[in-house]
Structure formats: structure tokens, C-alpha cells
Amino acid sequence: MDNTHSLTCIAILLFGILFIGCSDEDNPTNSLPEPFASFTYNGTMFSPAAITFVNRSRNADQYVWDFGDGRTSTTENPTHTFAKMGVYQVKLTCSDTQTGKSSNTFQFLSIDPGKAFLDSLILEDFPFVSASGSSWDIGSGPEVYWDIEDPDYNHLYTSTIKYDVTRNALPLRWIITSHVSIPLNGEIGFWFYDEDFDGFPEYIAAGSLDLQADYQNGIYAESYHWSNDQRPFKMRIYLHWE
Ligand SMILES: [Ca+2]
């Protein structure tokens, strides 16, 4: 080995020692562990769904949550309520203020609908005579309206009146502009009447619906139909889920 070669070797060795030695002194944070974002969650996955997030991130002291519904949080372990059904991409970014380094992760949360709302009702057919065979009104058609009752027979909603309905007027269509929530804990009753303005409306027909049965099977139907052949009666409702 000649002198030049050994000097070069020593120089490289020294440089390496100096470089490694200095690097930690100049950037002490390089030796700190990197942030690692991670989380789990729990809660009932039906809207409105209050979900508790458990932060399992490591080596971080700041957190930003993006819940995927337009809301964010900087709480370490937030609880967030998803008001409506949907699939939400929840993203957690964690960072370490000392190193300025960050890490992120995300999970998709699927929130099932917890509420149904009535959008419209269409009465396609109903008996134009009472069970005893007489017409609802003398000389004119009935004044048709309907009520909804919850499973405990509490009144939920009364429709507007369609005056002097004749067969030509069918189907009758009601658009529901108020937010009529349909309970999911049993059968909902729809009651149709002829308003006589004497305090004694005449009962025409009724239908019932148990949304919970379909809802539990993972079916979120947006339309339901009833019909009855013995006393002609056909109706359809349209709903939306939230
Ligand atoms: Ca009448």
C-alpha cells in the first residue's frame, strides 16, 4: 500500500466519523422515532351515529381529524355525530411538533339510515261508496284527507284536503313539504277520511306499514304500495332515508 492510498483511506474514514458524528449534533431530531397515525372507533352505526374515535397514534402530539362530512377536529380522542346515512372517509393526520414530521391514515365508515321521511303519497283508488253502499256525500264527491299514526297510535301528521273527489280526479297526489319523520319501531297507520265539517269525518280506508322489517334486512325501499281487492283501495308512498 503506498502513502497516497493510505492517506486517502484515513481521510475517508475520518470524514465518515466526522460526518456521522456531526449529523446527530446538527439534527438531534433525526434520532427521534417517526410519528405513526392509527385509530379505532366504536359506536352504533345508525344515523344519527355518535362515534367515539380512539387515537392509537404513536410519537405525535398534534392531531387533525377530517370526518369526511365537512367537519374536522383537533381533539386527541373526539366523539363525532354523523347526522345522515352514508359512507364517510375519516382521515387522521398526526404530527410531532418537535420534528415537524407527520403521518396520516384513513378508514371508511358506513353509517346506516336511522330515519325515514315521507315525501309523497298517491291514492290511486278507493271505494266511492261506503260499506253500506251509500255515497260519501249527497250530490258531490268526498272531501278526502288522511292521517298518519305511529305504532302507539299517536298522531303524526294530517294531510291537506282534496275537495269533491270524483273518479276522474284519481290518482290523488299529496307532496309532503314538511319534514315528516316515519318511526322505525313498528307499524305506521295511514287513515283516509271524508271530511264532513260537522266534526264527524267518515272513515274510508286504512293501510299500514312496518318499515323496520325491511330496514333490518338492509333494504331501504323508497316506495311502498298497498292494494285491497275486496274494497278497492290502492295507494303508494315515497320516502327518503337519512
Ligand atoms: Ca260525507
Ligand SMILES: [Ca+2]
Ligand atoms: Ca263533497
